[in-house]
Amino acid sequence: MLKSLYRFIYFKVLKWKLIGSFPEHLKKYIVIAVPHTSWHDFYIGLLIRKITETPINFVAKKELFKWPFGMYFRSVGGVALDRTSGQNKVEAIAQLFREREEFRLNIAPEGTRKKVDAWKTGFYYIAKAAKVPIVMVTFDFGKKQNVISEPFYPTQDMAADFKVMHHFFRDVKGKIPEYSFDAD
Numbered sequence: 001m002l003k004s005l006y007r008f009i010y011f012k013v014l015k016w017k018l019i020g021s022f023p024e025h026l027k028k029y030i031v032i033a034v035p036h037t038s039w040h041d042f043y044i045g046l047l048i049r050k051i052t053e054t055p056i057n058f059v060a061k062k063e064l065f066k067w068p069f070g071m072y073f074r075s076v077g078g079v080a081l082d083r084t085s086g087q088n089k090v091e092a093i094a095q096l097f098r099e100r101e102e103f104r105l106n107i108a109p110e111g112t113r114k115k116v117d118a119w120k121t122g123f124y125y126i127a128k129a130a131k132v133p134i135v136m137v138t139f140d141f142g143k144k145q146n147v148i149s150e151p152f153y154p155t156q157d158m159a160a161d162f163k164v165m166h167h168f169f170r171d172v173k174g175k176i177p178e179y180s181f182d183a184d
Contacts, residue, residue, distance in 0.1 A: 006050040016044070020148030022054040022135060027102040029151060030127045031056055032165070033137045035181045036108035037174030041139050045106065046076065048137070048146055056104045059093060077106075090122055094129035104135075115179045124161070128154050136165060142173035 010016050023029070033045060049056050055077060062080035065073055070080075079096060081089065097103050105126070109119035127134050133151035140146070149168055154161050166183040174180040 003050060003053070006047050010044075010047045010051055014044075014047075015144055017143075017145040018048065018051065018148070019145060020150075022052055022104075022148060023151050026133065026151060027104075028097055028100075028130070028132045029104055030123050030130075030132060030134045031104055031106040031137055032109050032123055032134055033106060033139055034109060034169045035139060035172060035174035035179065036110050037113050037139075037176040037179035039113070040141075040175045041108075041113075044139060044146070049077075054104065055102065056106050058106050059096075090125045090129055093126045097126075097130035097132060110181060113176075113179065116181065119162070119181070121158075124154060124158065134165070136168045138169060138172045139174060140172045141175045142177065 010018070022031075033041065045056075048054075057077040057079050059079050059081040060073065061083045064070070065078065065080040081092060083089070093105065096105075107123040107126075109123055110116045111120040123134070133153045135151055136149035138145070138147040152161075152164065168183075169181060170183040172180065172183070
């Protein structure tokens with residue numbers, strides 16, 4: 001019943017398209033969603049998760065998980081992370097992958113909704129440390145579509161890997177087009 005409602009909102013009301021699918025055979029991977037230019041990305045992402053019935057997590061500072069919001073954030077896949085300075089966040093998140101049977105982590109490589117010239121690299125190092133692939137998802141408000149990639153397994157050549165990932169997001173426009181990542 002609810003899945004039908006989510007599909008109706010996504011496909012009929014918002015008139016978006018979903019191309020590709022999350023790999024059903026994989027229980028652990030990093031999801032990178034680009035570009036991240038607006039709060040609207042949040043509900044589009046939630047709709048995709050509900051439509052595809054794919055549990056996808058995110059990490060946020062542990063302070064957000066206190067009452068009254070903690071229960072909500074956990075219910076939508078949030079996991080508290082200690083962001084105290086001096087912590088090795090890459091290793092802490094890689095440990096989450098090791099501790100869980102199923103963990104799909106969504107990260108916005110831009111690290112902000114504003115315009116950036118380069119992605120943060122944490123997601124890449126997390127994928128390598130956790131030995132999991134990266135699944136790319138476009139948030140293309142220009143074409144009103146989300147494209148989901150096949151799993152991408154990082155190699156030993158970071159520059160080449162980023163070139164492949166940047167190419168996937170080429171010409172994708174976010175809700176605020178001028179903040180979109182230029183993948184060239």
